Amino acid sequence: MGDFLSQFAELFANYDVLGAFWVNIQLTFWAAIFSLILGTVLALMRISPIASLQWAGTAYVNILRNTPLTIIMTFMFLAVWTQLQIRMSDDFATNFFRFAVIGLTVYHAAFVCEAIRSGVNTVPLGQAEAARAIGLPFLPAARLIILPQAFRGAIAPLGNTLIALLKNSTVAAAASVSTETSTLMREMIESNSDLIYAIFMTFAIGFVILVIPIGLLTTYLSNRLAVRR
Amino acid sequence: MRTRHAGAATLAALTALTLAACGGGEVGGGGEETGSGSDSGGDSIKIGIKYDQPGLGYQDGSEYTGFDVDVATYVADKLGYSADQIEWVEAPSANRETMLQTGQVDMIFATYSITDERKEQVAFAGPYFIAGQDLLVAEDNTDITGPEELEGKNLCSVTGSTSAQRIKDEYAEGVQLVERPGYAECVTALTAGQVDAVTTDDIILAGLAAQPANQGKVKVVGNPFSEENYGVGLPQDNDRCEDINTAIQEMIDDGSWEKAVTSNTEGTGYTPNADLNPPKPDACA
Numbered sequence: 001m002g003d004f005l006s007q008f009a010e011l012f013a014n015y016d017v018l019g020a021f022w023v024n025i026q027l028t029f030w031a032a033i034f035s036l037i038l039g040t041v042l043a044l045m046r047i048s049p050i051a052s053l054q055w056a057g058t059a060y061v062n063i064l065r066n067t068p069l070t071i072i073m074t075f076m077f078l079a080v081w082t083q084l085q086i087r088m089s090d091d092f093a094t095n096f097f098r099f100a101v102i103g104l105t106v107y108h109a110a111f112v113c114e115a116i117r118s119g120v121n122t123v124p125l126g127q128a129e130a131a132r133a134i135g136l137p138f139l140p141a142a143r144l145i146i147l148p149q150a151f152r153g154a155i156a157p158l159g160n161t162l163i164a165l166l167k168n169s170t171v172a173a174a175a176s177v178s179t180e181t182s183t184l185m186r187e188m189i190e191s192n193s194d195l196i197y198a199i200f201m202t203f204a205i206g207f208v209i210l211v212i213p214i215g216l217l218t219t220y221l222s223n224r225l226a227v228r229r
Numbered sequence: 230m231r232t233r234h235a236g237a238a239t240l241a242a243l244t245a246l247t248l249a250a251c252g253g254g255e256v257g258g259g260g261e262e263t264g265s266g267s268d269s270g271g272d273s274i275k276i277g278i279k280y281d282q283p284g285l286g287y288q289d290g291s292e293y294t295g296f297d298v299d300v301a302t303y304v305a306d307k308l309g310y311s312a313d314q315i316e317w318v319e320a321p322s323a324n325r326e327t328m329l330q331t332g333q334v335d336m337i338f339a340t341y342s343i344t345d346e347r348k349e350q351v352a353f354a355g356p357y358f359i360a361g362q363d364l365l366v367a368e369d370n371t372d373i374t375g376p377e378e379l380e381g382k383n384l385c386s387v388t389g390s391t392s393a394q395r396i397k398d399e400y401a402e403g404v405q406l407v408e409r410p411g412y413a414e415c416v417t418a419l420t421a422g423q424v425d426a427v428t429t430d431d432i433i434l435a436g437l438a439a440q441p442a443n444q445g446k447v448k449v450v451g452n453p454f455s456e457e458n459y460g461v462g463l464p465q466d467n468d469r470c471e472d473i474n475t476a477i478q479e480m481i482d483d484g485s486w487e488k489a490v491t492s493n494t495e496g497t498g499y500t501p502n503a504d505l506n507p508p509k510p511d512a513c514a
Contacts, residue, residue, distance in 0.1 A: 078414065082421045092383065092405040173388055178408040186323060186389025193326040194349045 039112025119154025159218025277320030284436015337462030361453025
């Protein structure tokens with residue numbers, strides 16, 4: 001057992017394990033913020049009374065949700081960067097980090113949109129009718145009446161999306177982010193294959209440690225903030 | 230209601246077609262497997278190679294080509310296995326030790342560098358080739374002649390390899406690194422002009438340069454700055470190591486080794502590091 005623990009010590013001494021997890025957390029943080037914004041806009045489009053916006057929102061969700069994330073990430077590298085030569089920054093690390101955040105954002109916005117829409121469904125129809133009755137147009141009605149209640153009802157599915165986002169942030173390797181966990185794991189296996197079980201456990205436990213608090217927090221919040229009806 | 234029926238009918242038709250396609254594939258696959266199992270008439274040998282490295286180990290339809298494949302075929306022949314008794318298995322870098330330990334393969338020829346860490350897990354015969362880290366640049370590039378000139382340039386390598394990091398640490402601190410899952414994507418970025426160089430072992434680069442799609446667009450710099458001893462990966466408890474070394478020595482002596490190197494890097498002007506090649510196989514542990 002002590003022998004096994006010393007393998008972990010060796011890994012942590014030779015590789016920047018915490019730094020790699022930190023990159024994943026940063027990716028998740030930025031992508032979560034941007035996908036929440038984009039997802040809310042998409043949800044608004046899908047519940048809006050304008051048919052063309054509804055159509056555009058639905059098309060976005062169905063296309064992006066059904067495209068594998070790896071493909072979106074590889075597209076960021078091969079099409080956007082290599083062929084279109086679009087640059088987000090002169091520094092490579094920043095450049096690919098931003099591409100990865102964009103890739104994660106456009107993909108997860110589709111899921112955020114659907115989570116919020118499921119929250120909208122928890123708001124009784126009478127609320128929307130009452131908003132119309134006092135003369136509120138669509139956007140103020142959505143901002144003041146529908147969305148605040150919808151978000152409170154959507155916390156659990158949004159939490160699920162956040163957990164998926166955190167784990168999917170390892171796919172950033174496909175967009176050339178080379179300091180995150182999946183790349184580090186490959187590097188470790190390539191040069192320290194004798195420690196393979198310790199390597200596996202390091203990353204498995206690492207992600208469990210990150211994911212469990214998110215799960216606990218969203219469960220707590222969804223109970224606490226639920227609209228009692 | 231009518232559209233719904235039409236939709237259901239289309240779905241049913243599609244499902245039937247998909248199922249039919251699956252069924253066909255399975256039957257074909259099964260047939261092939263029994264074919265290769267029975268016609269060997271005796272033992273077969275499972276050899277792990279790369280499937281995605283042109284010039285070394287490459288799956289081209291149902292054919293396998295490359296230097297690793299040629300050496301493996303020669304060695305297997307000396308061990309008493311004819312070409313149709315060889316069962317090729319894909320051995321990605323990260324899985325090589327596990328595949329040997331669990332007996333999924335009998336030996337591995339897959340740009341497998343002999344290192345002390347790996348020797349704790351598996352045994353090695355050979356080396357059968359000594360590669361060195363080198364650079365691949367655009368054909369008309371004249372200012373990059375070695376790793377020192379990469380200061381301020383853009384460099385591509387594959388995810389999980391340390392070769393690019395080594396350049397950053399030891400030769401050119403100001404180099405910008407990008408890592409891709411495969412070398413082919415690096416070459417795409419190189420021909421598109423987004424990176425200035427691709428780095429890994431010289432013979433891998435030569436294999437990439439020899440691909441028809443890349444010929445005349447890229448070249449190997451030819452200034453290797455490390456030593457990678459490609460060995461034959463074997464399980465710890467093997468009894469073949471000596472025989473494999475003898476076979477490799479024979480291959481070098483009778484000229485087939487030289488021929489295999491030339492034919493797999495044709496048209497690139499690549500020659501292996503002459504001071505170190507052809508190598509002399511180490512004694513078996």
